[in-house]
Amino acid sequence: MRRHPSFRARKAVPGQELSPQIEARIQQLWSRFPEGRAAQALCLPVLYLAQEQFGYVDAEVVDLVAGRLGLTAAHVTGVATFYFMINKVRPGRYHLQICTNIGCQLVGAYEVFERCKQRLGVQNKGTSADGNVTLTEVECLAACGFGPVAQIAEREKPEIPLYFENLDATRIDAILDALAEGRVPTELGN
Amino acid sequence: MGLFDVKIISEHFGVHDARTLDYFERKGGYRSARKACQMAPEAIAAEVTASNLRGRGGAGFPTALKWSFVPKDAQTVYLVVNADESEPGTFKDRNILYWNPHMLIEGMIIAAVALEVRSAFIYIRGEMARENKVLQAAIDEAYAKGYLGERMFGSGVSLDITVYRGLGAYICGEETALLSSLEGGRGWPRLKPPFPAVKGLWGQPTIVNNVETIANLPWIVEHGGKAFADLGTGRSGGLRLVSVCGHVNKPGVYELPLTVTGRQLIDEVCGGIKGGRKVKGVIPGGVSMPVLTPDELDVPFEFDALQKDERIREVEVRPGQKFDLGGNRTLRTMAGSGGVVVMDETTDMTQAAWRIVHFFAEESCGQCTPCREGTGWLAQVAHRIAFDHGRTGDVDLLASIADGIAGNTICALGDAAAWPTLAFLTKYRDEFEAKVRHAHRPKGAA
Numbered sequence: 001m002r003r004h005p006s007f008r009a010r011k012a013v014p015g016q017e018l019s020p021q022i023e024a025r026i027q028q029l030w031s032r033f034p035e036g037r038a039a040q041a042l043c044l045p046v047l048y049l050a051q052e053q054f055g056y057v058d059a060e061v062v063d064l065v066a067g068r069l070g071l072t073a074a075h076v077t078g079v080a081t082f083y084f085m086i087n088k089v090r091p092g093r094y095h096l097q098i099c100t101n102i103g104c105q106l107v108g109a110y111e112v113f114e115r116c117k118q119r120l121g122v123q124n125k126g127t128s129a130d131g132n133v134t135l136t137e138v139e140c141l142a143a144c145g146f147g148p149v150a151q152i153a154e155r156e157k158p159e160i161p162l163y164f165e166n167l168d169a170t171r172i173d174a175i176l177d178a179l180a181e182g183r184v185p186t187e188l189g190n
Numbered sequence: 191m192g193l194f195d196v197k198i199i200s201e202h203f204g205v206h207d208a209r210t211l212d213y214f215e216r217k218g219g220y221r222s223a224r225k226a227c228q229m230a231p232e233a234i235a236a237e238v239t240a241s242n243l244r245g246r247g248g249a250g251f252p253t254a255l256k257w258s259f260v261p262k263d264a265q266t267v268y269l270v271v272n273a274d275e276s277e278p279g280t281f282k283d284r285n286i287l288y289w290n291p292h293m294l295i296e297g298m299i300i301a302a303v304a305l306e307v308r309s310a311f312i313y314i315r316g317e318m319a320r321e322n323k324v325l326q327a328a329i330d331e332a333y334a335k336g337y338l339g340e341r342m343f344g345s346g347v348s349l350d351i352t353v354y355r356g357l358g359a360y361i362c363g364e365e366t367a368l369l370s371s372l373e374g375g376r377g378w379p380r381l382k383p384p385f386p387a388v389k390g391l392w393g394q395p396t397i398v399n400n401v402e403t404i405a406n407l408p409w410i411v412e413h414g415g416k417a418f419a420d421l422g423t424g425r426s427g428g429l430r431l432v433s434v435c436g437h438v439n440k441p442g443v444y445e446l447p448l449t450v451t452g453r454q455l456i457d458e459v460c461g462g463i464k465g466g467r468k469v470k471g472v473i474p475g476g477v478s479m480p481v482l483t484p485d486e487l488d489v490p491f492e493f494d495a496l497q498k499d500e501r502i503r504e505v506e507v508r509p510g511q512k513f514d515l516g517g518n519r520t521l522r523t524m525a526g527s528g529g530v531v532v533m534d535e536t537t538d539m540t541q542a543a544w545r546i547v548h549f550f551a552e553e554s555c556g557q558c559t560p561c562r563e564g565t566g567w568l569a570q571v572a573h574r575i576a577f578d579h580g581r582t583g584d585v586d587l588l589a590s591i592a593d594g595i596a597g598n599t600i601c602a603l604g605d606a607a608a609w610p611t612l613a614f615l616t617k618y619r620d621e622f623e624a625k626v627r628h629a630h631r632p633k634g635a636a
Contacts, residue, residue: 040374084358145441
């Protein structure tokens with residue numbers, strides 16, 4: 001977890017609140033946990049849904065989650081900063097995640113990753129100048145037989161995260177071209 | 191029918207409709223769950239004992255023995271399925287979740303009856319968005335049919351299954367870290383004992399089992415524990431899902447007898463090494479496990495054989511000094527998670543070793559100093575060796591850091607970083623030393 005950017009407070013956006021969908025999910029899950037334990041147990045699911053709503057989790061979103069569940073902001077901050085999938089800063093419209101772990105490394109993941117860095121003009125965890133794509137090197141995505149593998153998330157489109165397998169120069173170029181055009185190339189994913 | 195043709199779990203992988211309840215039931219699904227709901231818990235446990243089923247998550251611990259640790263007078267017992275598959279090289283559980291979600295649900299019903307569980311959880315990796323959707327749809331189908339919830343199959347027993355998504359932390363695959371996470375906190379491992387079977391989720395007895403382990407239960411109830419044990423060898427029952435990646439012609443997930451050797455796996459199952467090249471190293475069970483050299487591949491990829499077979503060289507701390515696993519035991523390798531990584535003769539072993547320790551440095555939870563600091567140091571030193579900036583003494587330094595981590599941490603992540611490091615140094619030491627000898631050094635540096 002050591003490479004997470006430091007957790008920074010952001011300027012408050014007036015009038016933010018958790019969506020009705022999050023409230024519905026809280027109601028649905030509450031009874032699945034023993035009495036007195038539900039609020040804390042819901043910390044991860046609510047953080048995840050809050051990230052879907054806002055795109056990232058900053059100090060203000062932490063306050064919203066903590067306030068709704070009756071947890072301390074310290075606890076929620078601790079959880080939010082521990083987990084890799086919680087974005088501490090606002091990512092680009094598309095979040096392109098490339099696995100470079102051993103299964104993918106052996107079949108050329110670093111070449112794919114370098115190509116992404118070069119074309120987007122960013123380093124690891126950087127966002128392209130136009131705010132379109134954030135590039136992140138990630139750990140094993142459990143698709144090692146079909147590497148190199150990438151996962152693409154689109155802001156406000158939680159149903160999108162698809163895997164893109166057997167990447168090479170041609171396929172990653174096609175993916176980067178599509179993202180530049182403003183679409184996830186679902187025809188290349190599975 | 192050859193031995194390679196027997197399938198317990200993977201028969202319907204790749205079949206489009208396999209994940210629907212209709213298809214699963216047409217193929218005989220839920221018969222075992224229905225039967226289990228009418229069985230005494232002890233009768234189910236007896237079949238699992240007879241089956242020699244061992245945990246498929248990594249440790250290979252006998253499942254029935256784990257179950258037997260639950261105190262007899264327990265009021266509330268939880269079942270948690272560990273679907274946080276993230277050991278690099280391992281991608282088998284993802285296939286079960288995607289193609290056979292009902293087999294997992296059926297297995298959970300059987301385990302729940304045996305353990306008198308009323309509330310069960312599946313902790314699924316956050317990255318598996320596609321599998322999460324499929325799994326939830328299958329659970330909803332099972333509820334709609336009356337196969338989950340109150341009075342399952344019209345019997346007197348009830349079960350709720352709740353899917354809980356992780357948020358991207360390898361450590362949450364460690365069972366006590368998983369429980370910390372499921373309670374809504376940081377995924378920090380806890381000291382054992384007490385073991386989760388005695389004091390787990392919210393302080394209650396909890397059984398944490400791997401997806402594949404649970405998915406074997408319907409077959410065991412249908413055919414009997416003995417039949418399952420007969421499919422296996424020695425103290426290990428059944429078949430095993432093995433996921434193979436790296437430089438082979440046909441990577442993928444295969445369900446195989448436990449007697450299959452590494453060489454058979456590469457040559458007969460996976461069509462040999464790409465481009466007709468030679469194999470250089472094979473990791474038999476996820477990157478936590480010590481690597482094997484080409485002359486060690488005639489050992490069956492089975493739990494006991496990989497630990498004890500003398501054809502596998504013992505891991506050393508330095509040449510001539512064997513690594514002490516504790517209790518005067520030495521370390522060869524282990525079957526781990528069934529994630530097999532095959533490296534051909536073109537592989538730079540120093541870079542492979544660096545990528546593995548880099549992973550553990552990324553994923554250390556930060557609780558224990560030897561692991562938090564040590565994995566970072568391992569990654570730094572391994573990086574400079576691998577990328578031509580190694581310094582004199584770096585090879586010994588790497589070994590000494592690894593030896594300082596092993597055995598000194600709350601959970602096994604520290605060992606998981608130390609073991610492969612020492613194994614790479616034991617078996618490919620010349621390559622590491624040559625890298626250091628030929629490193630680019632600034633003038634005047636040592």
